[in-house]
Amino acid sequence: MAKERFGAWKNQTSVHLTQPSALDAFLAGLGDIPHDTAPNVVAAKSRDFFWYSPILKERLADCLGDVVVTPRSEADVVAIARLCAAHRVPLTARGGGTGNYGQAVPLHGGVVLDLTGLAAIGPLVDGTIRVGPGAKLKDIDLAARPQGWELRMFPSTYRTATIGGFVAGGSGGIGSITYGVLSERGAIAGARVVTCEAEPRVVELRGYDAHRVQHAYGTNGIITELEIPLAPAQPWVEIAIAFTDFMQLARFAETIGRTDGIMKKLITAVAWPIPRSFGTLKADVPEGSALGLFMIAAATLAPFFELAEAFGGETVYRRTDAEVAASGAVPIFEYTWNHTTLQVLKRDRDVTYLQSAFPSLELVAEMNERFGDEVMQHLEFVRSGGELAIRALQVVRYTTAERLNEIIRIHEERGCPVFNPHTYVIEDGGRKITDPAQLAFKRVADPQGLLNPGKMRGWTPA
Amino acid sequence: MAKERFGAWKNQTSVHLTQPSALDAFLAGLGDIPHDTAPNVVAAKSRDFFWYSPILKERLADCLGDVVVTPRSEADVVAIARLCAAHRVPLTARGGGTGNYGQAVPLHGGVVLDLTGLAAIGPLVDGTIRVGPGAKLKDIDLAARPQGWELRMFPSTYRTATIGGFVAGGSGGIGSITYGVLSERGAIAGARVVTCEAEPRVVELRGYDAHRVQHAYGTNGIITELEIPLAPAQPWVEIAIAFTDFMQLARFAETIGRTDGIMKKLITAVAWPIPRSFGTLKADVPEGSALGLFMIAAATLAPFFELAEAFGGETVYRRTDAEVAASGAVPIFEYTWNHTTLQVLKRDRDVTYLQSAFPSLELVAEMNERFGDEVMQHLEFVRSGGELAIRALQVVRYTTAERLNEIIRIHEERGCPVFNPHTYVIEDGGRKITDPAQLAFKRVADPQGLLNPGKMRGWTPA
Numbered sequence: 069m070a071k072e073r074f075g076a077w078k079n080q081t082s083v084h085l086t087q088p089s090a091l092d093a094f095l096a097g098l099g100d101i102p103h104d105t106a107p108n109v110v111a112a113k114s115r116d117f118f119w120y121s122p123i124l125k126e127r128l129a130d131c132l133g134d135v136v137v138t139p140r141s142e143a144d145v146v147a148i149a150r151l152c153a154a155h156r157v158p159l160t161a162r163g164g165g166t167g168n169y170g171q172a173v174p175l176h177g178g179v180v181l182d183l184t185g186l187a188a189i190g191p192l193v194d195g196t197i198r199v200g201p202g203a204k205l206k207d208i209d210l211a212a213r214p215q216g217w218e219l220r221m222f223p224s225t226y227r228t229a230t231i232g233g234f235v236a237g238g239s240g241g242i243g244s245i246t247y248g249v250l251s252e253r254g255a256i257a258g259a260r261v262v263t264c265e266a267e268p269r270v271v272e273l274r275g276y277d278a279h280r281v282q283h284a285y286g287t288n289g290i291i292t293e294l295e296i297p298l299a300p301a302q303p304w305v306e307i308a309i310a311f312t313d314f315m316q317l318a319r320f321a322e323t324i325g326r327t328d329g330i331m332k333k334l335i336t337a338v339a340w341p342i343p344r345s346f347g348t349l350k351a352d353v354p355e356g357s358a359l360g361l362f363m364i365a366a367a368t369l370a371p372f373f374e375l376a377e378a379f380g381g382e383t384v385y386r387r388t389d390a391e392v393a394a395s396g397a398v399p400i401f402e403y404t405w406n407h408t409t410l411q412v413l414k415r416d417r418d419v420t421y422l423q424s425a426f427p428s429l430e431l432v433a434e435m436n437e438r439f440g441d442e443v444m445q446h447l448e449f450v451r452s453g454g455e456l457a458i459r460a461l462q463v464v465r466y467t468t469a470e471r472l473n474e475i476i477r478i479h480e481e482r483g484c485p486v487f488n489p490h491t492y493v494i495e496d497g498g499r500k501i502t503d504p505a506q507l508a509f510k511r512v513a514d515p516q517g518l519l520n521p522g523k524m525r526g527w528t529p530a
Numbered sequence: 531m532a533k534e535r536f537g538a539w540k541n542q543t544s545v546h547l548t549q550p551s552a553l554d555a556f557l558a559g560l561g562d563i564p565h566d567t568a569p570n571v572v573a574a575k576s577r578d579f580f581w582y583s584p585i586l587k588e589r590l591a592d593c594l595g596d597v598v599v600t601p602r603s604e605a606d607v608v609a610i611a612r613l614c615a616a617h618r619v620p621l622t623a624r625g626g627g628t629g630n631y632g633q634a635v636p637l638h639g640g641v642v643l644d645l646t647g648l649a650a651i652g653p654l655v656d657g658t659i660r661v662g663p664g665a666k667l668k669d670i671d672l673a674a675r676p677q678g679w680e681l682r683m684f685p686s687t688y689r690t691a692t693i694g695g696f697v698a699g700g701s702g703g704i705g706s707i708t709y710g711v712l713s714e715r716g717a718i719a720g721a722r723v724v725t726c727e728a729e730p731r732v733v734e735l736r737g738y739d740a741h742r743v744q745h746a747y748g749t750n751g752i753i754t755e756l757e758i759p760l761a762p763a764q765p766w767v768e769i770a771i772a773f774t775d776f777m778q779l780a781r782f783a784e785t786i787g788r789t790d791g792i793m794k795k796l797i798t799a800v801a802w803p804i805p806r807s808f809g810t811l812k813a814d815v816p817e818g819s820a821l822g823l824f825m826i827a828a829a830t831l832a833p834f835f836e837l838a839e840a841f842g843g844e845t846v847y848r849r850t851d852a853e854v855a856a857s858g859a860v861p862i863f864e865y866t867w868n869h870t871t872l873q874v875l876k877r878d879r880d881v882t883y884l885q886s887a888f889p890s891l892e893l894v895a896e897m898n899e900r901f902g903d904e905v906m907q908h909l910e911f912v913r914s915g916g917e918l919a920i921r922a923l924q925v926v927r928y929t930t931a932e933r934l935n936e937i938i939r940i941h942e943e944r945g946c947p948v949f950n951p952h953t954y955v956i957e958d959g960g961r962k963i964t965d966p967a968q969l970a971f972k973r974v975a976d977p978q979g980l981l982n983p984g985k986m987r988g989w990t991p992a
Contacts (some may be wrong), residue, residue, distance in 0.1 A: 254789055254790075329714050330716045365657065367658050367760060451790045454790060455788075456917075
């Protein structure tokens, strides 16, 4: 059984539901809460986009839950948590399942908690919106706009991802160039969380305390409501600019990032041959071009295009967000962030990717020259700690795990930290160390270690 | 005559209107364009707030124009410019006269061009508004808000200053903490400018070209229309936070500046005893306190107050902008930027101020310790070149010009550049060198050197 692979769990005392009698007893306890044990449903809901990574694909492909449970309310969540605590059954929460790191994959079976039914949106008061964890980012955004507000930040999976999944496992995305990344103060205004105990509690986390459950993969509480700060809505324009030279594009992109007078939501720079995989967008991209993808406020198009011309870029695509919505075209951000790799994967299964940070454009140039097409450059510009920062999700031509690790090592030796996307362990990705606030909250909220077990390395049973 | 003091002008060939016959001939040429030679009117319109500076006060107090002309239209401006060119009469444009550096003071007599009649506001299209140079900042802001937009940046003289005067002589203000300063790309979207020639032209400057007339004091063209990019409107909250220690306040203010998740319009930090002069605000400020003044988006109050508490600040004032407008209270920004000095001057005539930049908080601490109450700290945080920057408008207890210059020298020796506010010469203030684009444009737009003569040092007659 796949479950046997995950050593950490062996020391614990949960009951696997693989024994039919245990499963029957558990299901009886669910009462009228919707659930499903059909193998195809369980298989579908035990997966996310971990298959981006050949390493995770091998390790997680066989991991399955035992039952998918779909709460209709916070009261249902409390009842499910109580039942899991009583039966010592693992519980892995999931939203849209669009994560890339196995966040939603149950390593030790048990309950897959499908939160997409908790999709309430609103009320919106003073620029902050309350939402259920299962609300889709797109639906929240579309609900906010008629009230004059819009999402500040969302992943490229906007159309299918839920806010709960994004908060519990995301790091940034479209909008981070202005508002910073998800882990930063102000990104989340509050969260309601159900604990997994004999008598579950509903905990209100206000302000920065809500970050205890951010990027914790649901290991330290079940999110049942979120408060998200919004930005005043304004019209945006999607633009793609081609450059003959990738580093010239990178310099242009950095300049746009540093120009505070230009309001923006997205600054992406990809090297050729990545744009060859860009669906309908590729038709207008000259062979061999590096491509910049941007979302710029309509109010500040003039200075943007002045700079594009000054840097020698060629505008190959330009549509207002209203035109994109009306035409049903693929939004430009679906070629950016994690979607960039996805677009390439559609065409070429032999690639994977890195996530990293570049302290300077000089190091981008150095790595670009060193690896050539083996590591195709993909930069995302964000604000972090009040400064412009260069993030990268390089598309890597995959040969072996050894070579991938060597590429990572070379980047780190040269001062470019890599946030390994080839691990399902929280600490081994971006953060490197266990967040003490997250761990402390897990001790309180999940004393038996039943929530998404195996994902937070720092946790050990008391 | 005061005019004789200004040497540069002696070499030129303009006709002073001090001879009654010359004045009569000139006035006849004005036809029905409104004008006034009444001494009290001419005196009032020949001044601005240069009296902030004891040095400028002495040098500019006697400078007067000969006639105030008030155009009703761009056609009037063209006719006036033609007449000035024909008669070789100096022309000094002015708006609200709220500048501090003698920008609107005619050094060599002639026409004072009062542009407050060109106050058209709108249309507003896609977040950019067209306005006449005489439109007041407050009126533009109030006109934009019902359409869902607001000014991105304005000086503390918002209620009385005109957009033309701000563009022609300002540098930044409320909003610069998000959108950068006025000289930066994107701050101005376009300008229409009338040249001063035998046959004046109306020149359309698009995008960054419009910066040719920014901070040029009207020396290289007469602005008759501006296009200004706006931000989507949102509710703001005015907040004052008291700290027992000024440097702790400064660290808090810098942290707010670096927190991209907090949307803000104003971050000001002043040392005691400055708050003692703060009108109605001072009642709630504990004796001896440093005071932080902030405008924070309603949507991000929670993370702001969390940080205020973490830093040990005490909230002494908090009102929404709607409450301020409804109550007629003094807006909090009228204690910030250049208004800070004004508030102190109301109480104590023996002070003046500096304008400077601090590369770090360490240098703020050093200067604060070195000068004590002789140089009272007043910091304004802005974005500049894509980074958080610390600007200062220190209130200085004035003794002699020598001591003031020594204070300036010490700051500059320690790496804190001072933008001297005690000069009416453009280059001697912030920029130090003549802007080549401004100078080139002056050669084209003002071949006889009639526009606000004596203010741009780099210009010499061809």
